Amino acid sequence: MSKKTYIRKKQGVKEQVSRVFLLIALIVIAGIFGVISPRFLMLNNIMSLLATSSIIGVLALGNMILMSAGEMSFSIGAQCTVIGAVFGRFLASETSNNVVLGVILGIAASAALGLFLAFFTVKIGVPTFVCTLAVATVIDGFTQLLNDGTTLYSKFWPAGFRLMQVKAGGLVPMAAILFFALAIITHMVYERTRFGRHLYAIGSNPTAANNTGIPVMKMRVWAFVISSVFFGMAGMLAASYNNSVSLTMGSELMLPAIAATMLSATFLQIGKYNVPGTVLAAILMIVIQNGVISAGYPTYVKDIVQGILLTVAVAAIAIIKEDGLPSVKLDS
Numbered sequence: 001m002s003k004k005t006y007i008r009k010k011q012g013v014k015e016q017v018s019r020v021f022l023l024i025a026l027i028v029i030a031g032i033f034g035v036i037s038p039r040f041l042m043l044n045n046i047m048s049l050l051a052t053s054s055i056i057g058v059l060a061l062g063n064m065i066l067m068s069a070g071e072m073s074f075s076i077g078a079q080c081t082v083i084g085a086v087f088g089r090f091l092a093s094e095t096s097n098n099v100v101l102g103v104i105l106g107i108a109a110s111a112a113l114g115l116f117l118a119f120f121t122v123k124i125g126v127p128t129f130v131c132t133l134a135v136a137t138v139i140d141g142f143t144q145l146l147n148d149g150t151t152l153y154s155k156f157w158p159a160g161f162r163l164m165q166v167k168a169g170g171l172v173p174m175a176a177i178l179f180f181a182l183a184i185i186t187h188m189v190y191e192r193t194r195f196g197r198h199l200y201a202i203g204s205n206p207t208a209a210n211n212t213g214i215p216v217m218k219m220r221v222w223a224f225v226i227s228s229v230f231f232g233m234a235g236m237l238a239a240s241y242n243n244s245v246s247l248t249m250g251s252e253l254m255l256p257a258i259a260a261t262m263l264s265a266t267f268l269q270i271g272k273y274n275v276p277g278t279v280l281a282a283i284l285m286i287v288i289q290n291g292v293i294s295a296g297y298p299t300y301v302k303d304i305v306q307g308i309l310l311t312v313a314v315a316a317i318a319i320i321k322e323d324g325l326p327s328v329k330l331d332s
Contacts, residue, residue: 153243173241
């Protein structure tokens, strides 16, 4: 066997292992927590994990859309919280009990936020890093206004408000069903439509994409709008599942959601943000969080484990894939 053939085989094995690293990590970590705390792998707890991970998952799907297009927002947590507050405040009155109308209002408000961000970052050219941080601060202020400076809860919320707590067939949470439905739709769009291919193209090489006739600015505007709708849906899902809207709801979810997006690029399609990887990573984030609590460890252990996992995974991409992850634009 020649030296070149040996090197190629060695690299091939390393790449194949790396392609399923995320799945291996999920199985191993879940198994460890299952040994430490036997209740961890009970069916009811698994369903609870899926429901909780759905909130981070929907947020991460929206973030994936934005990062695939070469953009990154630091307002995703703030958007999630404020739309949850809009949804909750609208239904907090005795006369406002139409949940469908509340969802439509939340989606419309999310799209408006996306257009607002796109106008300043894509059209005017304000650095994305500065713009999204500034907007997040403003949004946090509006959330406090809507919540009266505290956790939002109302006894007038209709039964439909808590739909995400319902279990289909008495087992599968509606929150998880919504998450997987959105994941399937997003995956189909990315893998089977021109729109999805164009998003990947402008994130990988905007200059080349523009030279091939792809409307880069228009696609980035769409990325901001669609991702904002996902952030809003995550907020409404969280409000429904938790039956409340806390002021820190979104900020607590932001970093795990960004981490889930980054980890997705280590699964199957190395260096490419993808839906199956995002779903697995979102579940993994919650498995770590729930497992640490179940095992009785301090909560900071969760941050350590998640941080190490993310560092190792992204390092694997840098070693295996020369061009690494798609570029993310933080400035104009």
